[in-house]
Amino acid sequence: xxxxxxxxxxxxxxxxxxxxxxxxxxxxxxxxxxxxxxxxxxxxxxxxxxxxxxxxxxxxxxxxxxxxxxxxxxxxxxxxxxxxxxxxxxxxxxxxxxxxxxxxxxxxxxxxxxxxxxxxxxxxxxxxxxxxxxxxxxxxxxxxxxxxxxxxxxxxxxxxxxxxxxxxxxxxxxxxxxxxxx
Amino acid sequence: xxxxxxxxxxxxxxxxxxxxxxxxxxxxxxxxxxxxxxxxxxxxxxxxxxxxxxxxxxxxxxxxxxxxxxxxxxxxxxxxxxxxxxxxxxxxxxxxxxxxxxxxxxxxxxxxxxxxxxxxxxxxxxxxxxxxxxxxxxxxxxxxxxxxxxxxxxxxxxxxxxxxxxxxxxxxxxxxxxxxxxxxxxxxxxxxxxxxxxxxxxxxxxxxxxxxxxxxxxxxxxxxxxxxxxxxxxxxxxxxxx
Numbered sequence: 001x002x003x004x005x006x007x008x009x010x011x012x013x014x015x016x017x018x019x020x021x022x023x024x025x026x027x028x029x030x031x032x033x034x035x036x037x038x039x040x041x042x043x044x045x046x047x048x049x050x051x052x053x054x055x056x057x058x059x060x061x062x063x064x065x066x067x068x069x070x071x072x073x074x075x076x077x078x079x080x081x082x083x084x085x086x087x088x089x090x091x092x093x094x095x096x097x098x099x100x101x102x103x104x105x106x107x108x109x110x111x112x113x114x115x116x117x118x119x120x121x122x123x124x125x126x127x128x129x130x131x132x133x134x135x136x137x138x139x140x141x142x143x144x145x146x147x148x149x150x151x152x153x154x155x156x157x158x159x160x161x162x163x164x165x166x167x168x169x170x171x172x173x174x175x176x177x178x179x180x181x182x
Numbered sequence: 183x184x185x186x187x188x189x190x191x192x193x194x195x196x197x198x199x200x201x202x203x204x205x206x207x208x209x210x211x212x213x214x215x216x217x218x219x220x221x222x223x224x225x226x227x228x229x230x231x232x233x234x235x236x237x238x239x240x241x242x243x244x245x246x247x248x249x250x251x252x253x254x255x256x257x258x259x260x261x262x263x264x265x266x267x268x269x270x271x272x273x274x275x276x277x278x279x280x281x282x283x284x285x286x287x288x289x290x291x292x293x294x295x296x297x298x299x300x301x302x303x304x305x306x307x308x309x310x311x312x313x314x315x316x317x318x319x320x321x322x323x324x325x326x327x328x329x330x331x332x333x334x335x336x337x338x339x340x341x342x343x344x345x346x347x348x349x350x351x352x353x354x355x356x357x358x359x360x361x362x363x364x365x366x367x368x369x370x371x372x373x374x375x376x377x378x379x380x381x382x383x384x385x386x387x388x389x390x391x392x393x394x395x396x397x398x399x400x401x402x403x404x405x406x407x408x409x410x411x412x413x414x415x416x417x418x419x420x421x422x423x424x
Contacts (some may be wrong), residue, residue, distance in 0.1 A: 024190035026358065031290045033200030034192070038285075038294050041208040047267055048216045050261035057219070057241045060226050060234070067228055 152177055190287055190356070200307035204291070207283045211272040219268075223313045241266070244409065255420050261414070262302065266295065267409040274355060274401035278394075286404075287355040289348065296348035307419040318422040347411055354404045354410035359395040365390040 277284025
């Protein structure tokens, strides 16, 4: 304290007279008053800080944290809902596709059955006509064959007449024609 | 010209209740802290404005410091640590305003705050851990013949904590303000001398400006150092024994 006082005195010399003595922070007569007011103010500060300031501050920070967490949850829920909707859409689409395919298949088979029936009818008709034609041909052939015998009789008669000068008996010609061919 | 130490003079305002300029600035600091923080957070905005961001940053900064030093358990001291940090920081910053009294340049104030911290440590440590609290002075794994010396050293180091805690803050604020006043005094003295000396006056002025910036740094840093050490000491109360 003595040293502080001398320093004080030395620095005070040009500045003029002061009634106080000693280095101010070490003036013990001021200590009780400062401790008293520090106690009062610090207790007030502590009470205000712990009852008013910090609850509000941590309330704000906590509220923000919850809001952000809530928003994130909501976003996640919305995302899962969107995904569900997407899955439902996919399902509906594939069902519709399957139905369309079934319809197409049905139509195709119906058409092909009809075509088959028509083809069968046509074929039957053709077959019938073919058979009829065959019968006509066979008849014509038989007719032609009888004509051939007549022609042969006539031709043989003519040949024999030319060769012998007289007409052969028709019975002889018939008999000759009936003979098996050598 | 005023003496560089005149700024530390205690001047009575209402002598009956010992209300002095020191008391006035203590009250002022509390008003600035509580008023400022309440005003900054009045909107309770989800997306904070500038003032609310500052308040939240201070909150998170002190909370982070305490959590790092003393763990989640230490958060029960958060109101105390936050009050201490805000009080020291605001008192230091108010002191930077020319003409304002610096509460933390009074050794009795810083010592009282240090005693408050160490008192909390001792009382809480004893209530929580009983005699185990004294394990703080008995490091494990020390040879038995060394223990008496170690215990004495640990005891001295523990007792010197409030002294170093208070003197560090006090001396920093005192020295800084004296240096500022001395350089400011040089400017005035050189100008007063006139002539060639007056031309030199800007030199200490630049120095005073540079010191002012440094003092802002010191004011913030010492508040932080005080807070960090408080947190470390509180950690001893929570987890005594090495």
